[in-house]
Each structure stands twice: as C-alpha cells, then as structure tokens.
Amino acid sequence: MSAKTGASELIEPTPSTRSFQIERVVRLSDVDPSGQLRLDATARMLQDVASDDATDAGLDGAWEWIVRRTLIEVRHPAMLDEAVELSTYCTGMGRSWAERTTRIRGDAGADIFSSSVWVQVANGTGRPTPLSDQFVDIYGPACGGRKVSARLVLPGPTATAERSKWTVRRADLDPFNHVNNAANWAFLEESMVPGAKRVGRAEMEFAAPVMHGGSVQMVLELRDATAAWLIEDSRILSSARWTPDCVNAV
Numbered sequence: 001m002s003a004k005t006g007a008s009e010l011i012e013p014t015p016s017t018r019s020f021q022i023e024r025v026v027r028l029s030d031v032d033p034s035g036q037l038r039l040d041a042t043a044r045m046l047q048d049v050a051s052d053d054a055t056d057a058g059l060d061g062a063w064e065w066i067v068r069r070t071l072i073e074v075r076h077p078a079m080l081d082e083a084v085e086l087s088t089y090c091t092g093m094g095r096s097w098a099e100r101t102t103r104i105r106g107d108a109g110a111d112i113f114s115s116s117v118w119v120q121v122a123n124g125t126g127r128p129t130p131l132s133d134q135f136v137d138i139y140g141p142a143c144g145g146r147k148v149s150a151r152l153v154l155p156g157p158t159a160t161a162e163r164s165k166w167t168v169r170r171a172d173l174d175p176f177n178h179v180n181n182a183a184n185w186a187f188l189e190e191s192m193v194p195g196a197k198r199v200g201r202a203e204m205e206f207a208a209p210v211m212h213g214g215s216v217q218m219v220l221e222l223r224d225a226t227a228a229w230l231i232e233d234s235r236i237l238s239s240a241r242w243t244p245d246c247v248n249a250v
Contacts, residue, residue, distance in 0.1 A: 004092070006099045006117035006148035007069040011091045017142040019089040020053035026082045026106075036198045037078035037110070040185035043070065043204075046102050046114055047182050049086040057138050064123050067181040068097060068150045070116040070204045077198040078110035090139035092148035096120050096128035098139065099148045117150050126176060152205045154239040157219040157229050166218040166230055168210060178209035187218050188240040191228050200244035208237045
C-alpha cells in the first residue's frame with residue numbers, strides 16, 4: 001500500500017477506533033475582534049488534546065513529538081464563550097510519524113475538522129526516531145493499516161511576492177528553543193482579512209525551526225487563496241495557505 005500525503009484529507013472514525021475527548025470553552029484570548037476562534041488558538045487546542053491523549057494512553061514520557069504538517073478545515077467557526085468538545089484519534093502511521101485527526105464541535109454550532117502529522121523525536125537530540133512498539137500497540141488498530149508520509153506539499157513563493165520583517169518573540173519559544181507550532185500560526189493570522197467569516201481551509205507546514213534572533217521575513221501572496229511563508233536567508237522555514245469558503249466547507 002502506497003503512503004498518502006499526511007494531513008491532506010479528513011477521516012471519520014470507525015466504531016472501533018480508539019478516541020479521546022476533552023471539553024473546553026473558547027476564551028477571550030482565543031478570539032479575534034469579531035469574536036471568532038483564531039487559527040493559532042485552534043492549533044493550541046489541538047496540541048493540548050494531543051498531549052492529554054498521550055497522557056491518558058500512558059505513553060512513555062521519554063519521547064517527544066513535533067508537528068510537521070497541519071490541515072484545519074473550519075466548517076462553522078467557534079465563537080467567544082462557546083463550549084466545545086474535542087475528539088481526537090489516530091488515522092495513519094509512517095516510520096517515525098503518525099497522523100492525528102481531531103474534530104471540534106460546539107454547543108453553538110462550531111464545527112472544525114483537523115488533521116496533523118506529528119513526528120516522534122528522541123528526547124535530548126530532537127532527531128526522528130521510529131515509532132515505539134508501545135505507540136503502535138495502542139494506536140495501530142485505529143489506523144487499519146493506513147500509511148501516511150511526512151512530505152511537504154505547499155509551493156514556495158514567487159520572486160514578486162511581498163516581503164516584510166517578521167519579529168520572533170521570546171514568549172513564543174518552547175522547550176525545543178524554537179517557536180511553538182501553535183504560536184507559529186500568527187504569521188498566517190496576520191494576513192487574514194479583518195472581520196471576515198472564518199469558513200475555509202488552512203494549511204501549515206513546518207520545514208525548519210523558527211528561532212529567536214535571526215533575520216526572519218514574512219512573505220505574502222494574495223490570490224484566490226492567501227499564501228504566506230516565513231523565510232530566512234532565502235530558506236523556507238514555514239509555509240501556510242488559507243483558502244476561504246472552500247468547497248468542503250458548509
């Protein structure tokens with residue numbers, strides 16, 4: 001079976017799929033001026049439920065995970081003070097990575113579907129390491145043999161794309177000493193149309209760590225979709241795309 005590009009499609013769980021649920025309330029720090037849940041806040045919720053699931057499963061704490069690619073499809077935005085439930089489950093595996101799918105539903109109609117590829121890295125070195133037998137035993141049955149790759153698919157910017165300085169804040173750094181995956185969504189947020197309804201599809205790819213103290217630039221192209229990148233010395237660090245009112249949104 002050939003491996004599919006990870007975090008490129010959204011898969012419903014089967015009745016036998018192991019899943020984990022948490023409840024949250026959309027808070028003031030999670031929303032934009034119109035009261036809609038921001039993408040970086042969504043990514044933080046996805047990160048939290050993934051961590052809580054790993055703890056619930058009793059995974060060996062010696063292993064660490066970093067995000068490679070994320071797809072977030074907003075079918076109906078979550079709003080300020082809305083109570084939401086996050087349900088997460090594994091939908092694919094590779095040599096050193098796994099695909100996690102998460103659904104967010106709210107009591108006021110929020111419906112957000114997401115998929116991410118997480119790479120397992122060795123504690124201390126940060127290098128990819130094969131999935132542990134423990135992980136495969138716990139999450140493997142839910143995948144049904146589905147193989148995914150960790151390859152990146154978003155294109156790079158054109159030579160005429162708009163460029164500006166991007167400030168990396170110390171407040172956004174994580175224990176790996178680079179910008180946390182949730183905080184990294186801020187550069188795509190910066191390009192969003194203020195007040196627009198947040199229905200569409202967002203993608204984020206992490207090609208290299210975004211570090212503090214470098215000469216990082218934001219690159220922006222506005223077409224049918226909004227494309228944005230963080231680059232340093234012509235090297236792509238992160239790629240992102242927002243496609244509003246995508247055909248899959250309802």
